[in-house]
Amino acid sequence: MTSVGILGTGAAIPENFISNRYLEKLVDTTDQWIQSRTGIRKRHIAKLDEYNSDLASKAALEAVRNAGLHSEDVGLVIVATISPDKPFPATANIVQYKIGAKNAASFDINAACSGFLYSIIVGESLIAAKTHRYVVAIGSEIMSRLLNWKDRNTCVLFGDGAGAVVLGAVEEGYGIRSRYMKSNGEHNDLLHQPAGGSSLLPSRETIEQNLHSVQMTGNDVFKHAVKFMAKSACEALKEAGLTNDDITLMIPHQANLRIIEAAARRIKFPMKKVFMNIHEYGNTTAGSIPISIHEAIASGRASHGDYILLVTFGAGFTWGAAVIRL
Structure with missing residues (x-):
């Protein structure tokens, strides 16, 4: 392959x-x-x-x-x-x-x-x-x-x-050494944009009720995010045949500092090897990880031959991870 x-x-x-x-x-x-x-x-x-x-x-x-x-x-x-x-x-x-x-x-x-x-x-x-x-x-x-x-x-x-x-x-x-992706639509309404699709057409009511905006049940999202980001990281490392020690840098989705810290603690991954830029950009959703990869390489925190671990969680719910050797 x-x-x-x-x-x-x-x-x-x-x-x-x-x-x-x-x-x-x-x-x-x-x-x-x-x-x-x-x-x-x-x-x-x-x-x-x-x-x-x-x-x-x-x-x-x-x-x-x-x-x-x-x-x-x-x-x-x-x-x-x-x-x-x-x-x-x-x-x-x-x-x-x-x-x-x-x-x-x-x-x-x-x-x-x-x-x-x-x-x-x-x-x-x-x-x-x-x-x-x-x-x-x-x-x-x-x-x-x-x-x-x-x-x-x-x-x-x-x-x-x-x-x-x-x-x-x-x-x-080199390149992508493992990949892991999963989803569970049971909780689709915990983080979503209710209106604008074919199930809830734009109307005066949907606009007045702010149903075209992001709606989130924060505590529930937090718990699921920590659980599945940690699980994803473990699965990707297992498939790649690597451990935390082999990873130069974890690049998680920049959703929330506390989510990232809690997920890292759960798999005993040191925060000094976790890339963070949420302070500058907030949560840029799908843009989060590729922006971080670009900045990590440009800043020298990750370079040729290094293993990086990508970990994410999003609405849907969707989650996953991948190990890449640069």
């Missing part, structure tokens, strides 16, 4: 941001409360004329350049998102056009915060099957447009941003 790994990375972060101090003017909260409960200090927010496909395209082009490739080399574009430019066509179709990947197929994946992990697992399988040579996997979100800015339980958590990787064949022994 062909070994598939990361050839290049990229990220795109909006310039504008909202601090915790600013949120104190909007809802009943404080900077101290937000930081102590979530680890977040600020979150970046896209301009009104800046779209999901714009962020995704910027991240994708940087990843393609860093891989030493051209857009025409790309055979497939996958965009993981829950905040697409429009319900259809796929945001990936728009990105494919914007980056000039004229030889590529394209589609979106909606697995919420797990979407990027799902994307690289799908991309790996298609490269291994020799359907495509190079795949651009992107996680991109403009969550700020799905928020009720009067709901302190959700508006303090999320931010906008995109990250991307180029996947392709790598030397044997």
Whole structure:
């Protein structure tokens, strides 16, 4: 089987941001409360004329350049998102056009915060099957447009941003060494956007009730996230035949500092080897892990030959993990 790994990375972060101090003017909260409960200090927010496909395209082009490739080399574009430019066509179709990947197929994946992990697992399988040579996997979100800015339980958590990787064949022994993905739709209403789909059409009532915004039962989500992120990490390590000591860096989904700390404690993984940027960006949903991969490599915290452990949990519920040797 062909070994598939990361050839290049990229990220795109909006310039504008909202601090915790600013949120104190909007809802009943404080900077101290937000930081102590979530680890977040600020979150970046896209301009009104800046779209999901714009962020995704910027991240994708940087990843393609860093891989030493051209857009025409790309055979497939996958965009993981829950905040697409429009319900259809796929945001990936728009990105494919914007980056000039004229030889590529394209589609979106909606697995919420797990979407990027799902994307690289799908991309790996298609490269291994020799359907495509190079795949651009992107996680991109403009969550700020799905928020009720009067709901302190959700508006303090999320931010906008995109990250991307180029996947392709790598030397044997490198690349994706294990992958694990699961879901359970029983709890789909614990973290969701109730209206806007075919089950609850837009109406005056849905708008007045803020049903087009993110709704979350925080305590229940927290418990499930800790449990399944820990389980996912263990399963991925087991499949790869590795232990915590072999991992240079864990890159978890940046959902909440307390979730990450609790999951790390559960598997006895040292926090000094856990990558964190939630203080800067908040929860960028599908963008979280690819942005973190890009920053970890750019900062030198992970380099060629290192094993990294990706771990995620998202709405659905969806969860998973993967071990990659860079």
